[in-house]
Amino acid sequence: MTILLVLLLIAAMGAxxxxxxxxxxxxxxxxxxxxxxxxxxxxxxxLFQAVAIVIVMLILLLASGRH
Structure with a gap:
C-alpha cells in the first residue's frame, strides 16, 4: 500500500x-x-499540490501505525 502511495506521490509531484x-x-x-x-x-x-499533500498525509499516517 505504501509503495502505491509513494508512486502516486511521485506522479502528483511530476504533474x-x-x-x-x-x-x-x-x-x-x-x-x-x-x-x-x-x-x-x-x-x-x-489542485495537484493539494493531492500531493493528501498523499503525504496518508503515507505519514500509515508510517506512524495509526489507521
Missing part, C-alpha cells in the same frame, strides 16, 4: 512540476493577453 513549467513558459512567451490560460494552469497546479 505539479509539469504544470508549473508550462505556466512559466507561457508567461515568458506573453501570448496569453487575457490571463485566462495562466489562471487555469495555476488552478491545476494548486
Amino acid at each position: 505539479t512540476g509539469f504544470v508549473l513549467v508550462k505556466g512559466v513558459i507561457g508567461m515568458a512567451q506573453q501570448k496569453d493577453i487575457t490571463g485566462e490560460r495562466s489562471q487555469n494552469l495555476m488552478r491545476q497546479r494548486v
Whole structure:
C-alpha cells in the first residue's frame, strides 16, 4: 500500500512540476493577453499540490501505525 502511495506521490509531484513549467513558459512567451490560460494552469497546479499533500498525509499516517 505504501509503495502505491509513494508512486502516486511521485506522479502528483511530476504533474505539479509539469504544470508549473508550462505556466512559466507561457508567461515568458506573453501570448496569453487575457490571463485566462495562466489562471487555469495555476488552478491545476494548486489542485495537484493539494493531492500531493493528501498523499503525504496518508503515507505519514500509515508510517506512524495509526489507521
